[in-house]
Amino acid sequence: MWYAHRPGRRARQIIGDGAAVLWIALWAGAAVSAHRLITHAARSARPRIPLLGPRMHGTLHDVARAGDRLADSGPAPAQSLAVLAAVALFVVPVGLLLALWLPRRIRWTRQAAAARELAATEDGRELLALRALVRPLDELARFTDAGPGRLAEGWREADPVVLDALADVELRHLGLSTQRS
Template sequence: MWYAQQPGRRARQIIGDGAALLWIALWAGAAVTAHRLIGLPGRTAPHDRAELPLLGPRMTGTLHDAGGRLADAAPSGTAPVQALAVLAATALFVVPVGLLLALWLPRRIRWTRQAAAARELAATEDGRELLALRALVRPLDELARFTDAGPGRLAEGWREADPAVLAALADVELRHLGLSKS
């Protein structure tokens, strides 16, 4: 299960995943362009002065000039310049994409695992009871939004294993994860 059943939450997840892919693609393009600009200093053919995505001609000129200065300072030959171009392009890609993956990917994986576990628990009676218990430990105002019964009644129904209360509480937990449309 990769996406929630609730339309709003599913839309946010899809938009977030799309934004992450776009971010990766943009930095990949920027890294390739930077590699070309740094790796080809001294050549001023129009096709060599490609613009960096979203940054425009000023940044392109700056990177090209920086590549030229680095090439002039480097030992003779193209091997050091090419190595520098690869290193710079790799850093330009790895740093922003690494930060994104460090922040976004663990949350996405955690939600996927929680959703799979909750689905598995919801399939059994004991599992639904455990989901109901999880719902009971949520803040009282959150429980009040999802159920008509008061918190005392919910706790009492859970202790007495009232099937209706257990089902309502389990549904609260499933809704919290975005796995129930109701």
């Protein structure tokens, strides 16, 4: 299960996932652009020897051509710099996003799967009801019209109506439908 059943929570999850994909795509584009820019700048900037310039002759000219052949045959420092800059430009912001966003999405997915599994059994619904009881009272009041004392008493007496109501509170909190599986 990747998304909540309840429309509000599902919409927030879809928007968040879409924003994450857009963020990754934008930084990938920026990294490719930076790589191309650095590579283009390095190719257009040929080193010149001051004062001699194009008037080099003889041995000095041959040495310069041999150096050019060596530089063209191996990885150029500018090419390595371009790759390093592009990787850093992509990895830092995308890594930060993944470090903040991905654990939350994975945690919700695991919690939702566990809650659905628990909701399928009587003992599981009782555990979900207990979990709902430890939520703040104002949150409980939003989802059920019974008072907190009645909810605690109903849970202690294993009242099926109260247990189902409390289990439904916990499922709603996760954005899941409250229908029994």
